[in-house]
Amino acid sequence: MIKKITIIIVGLLTQFCLNQKSSxxxxxxxxxxxxxxxxxxxxxxxxxxxxxxDYKNIQEETLKTNMKILLENTGIFKSVNYYSEYPISKNSILLDFKFIKYENTLKLDPLYIPLSIATFTLYIWLGGSIVNFESKIQLEVKSFDQNKQIIKSQLFEEENYIRDYIYEPWRSRRVIPEKKSKFILNSVIQATEQ
Incomplete structure (x- = not known):
């Protein structure tokens, strides 16, 4: 009996340890x-x-670098740079990004353990869901002209829910970065439209 309770407690504790802030x-x-x-x-x-x-600083710098590379590689904009205090040209837009919510949660599927036990792992081998990955982003993008006057301030939101299966492991780790990239890029495009 104590063994079963211990297994349940350990299982519940691991559910809450799988929160990640992937940039x-x-x-x-x-x-x-x-x-x-x-x-x-x-x-x-x-x-x-x-x-x-410190984790906040690391995360912000990593996101800033990744966003710059993403915006450069799309080829949509003439140039993408970090802002410095030097004057910027007339056809330039200054951007501030504020992630009000930035959550990435990986959780065991609640049916995974009970159905695996009840079906003698047949649930797993027939492609049952192992983990669920949920991503919630709420982003405020402010755009400014060359005189640092605000042009636009917009709030964007996106939620994604992806299941990982035994025959397609780590699917969420491939899909979520692309969805986040698309979300950020669309947010920047909308914030820079005049």
Whole structure:
């Protein structure tokens, strides 16, 4: 009896240990129908609201770098740079990103263990769901002109829910970075439209 209770407690505890804050983006993502804009993009700030400490700084810098590479590789914008205090040209837009919510949660499927035991692992071998990956992003993008006057401030939200199966393991680790890249790119395109 104690053994069963211990197994249940350990199982429940591992459910809550699988929260991750991945800053991975698919940097080679290119939208299918994209027109090149004669705009220079300057990334000024990338801020994660619901993080604190050193981990927040690492996460923000990683996201900032990955977003710059993503925006450069799409070829939509004339140039993409980090902002410095130097004056910027007329056809430039300064961007601030504020991630109000940035959650990536990986959890065991609640049916995985009971159905695996009840069906003598047949559930697993027939392609039953092993883990569920959920991503929630709420992003505020502010765009400014060369005089640092605000042009637009928009709030974007996206939620993704992906299941990993035995025959397609780590699927969520391939799909989520692409979905995040598409979300961020679409947010930037909308924020830079005038």
């Amino acid at each position: 991975l983006l698919n940097q080679n993502f290119k939208p299918p129908n994209s027109n090149q804009k004669e705009l220079n993009i300057y990334i000024r700030n990338v801020e994660l609201i619901n993080e604190i400490g």
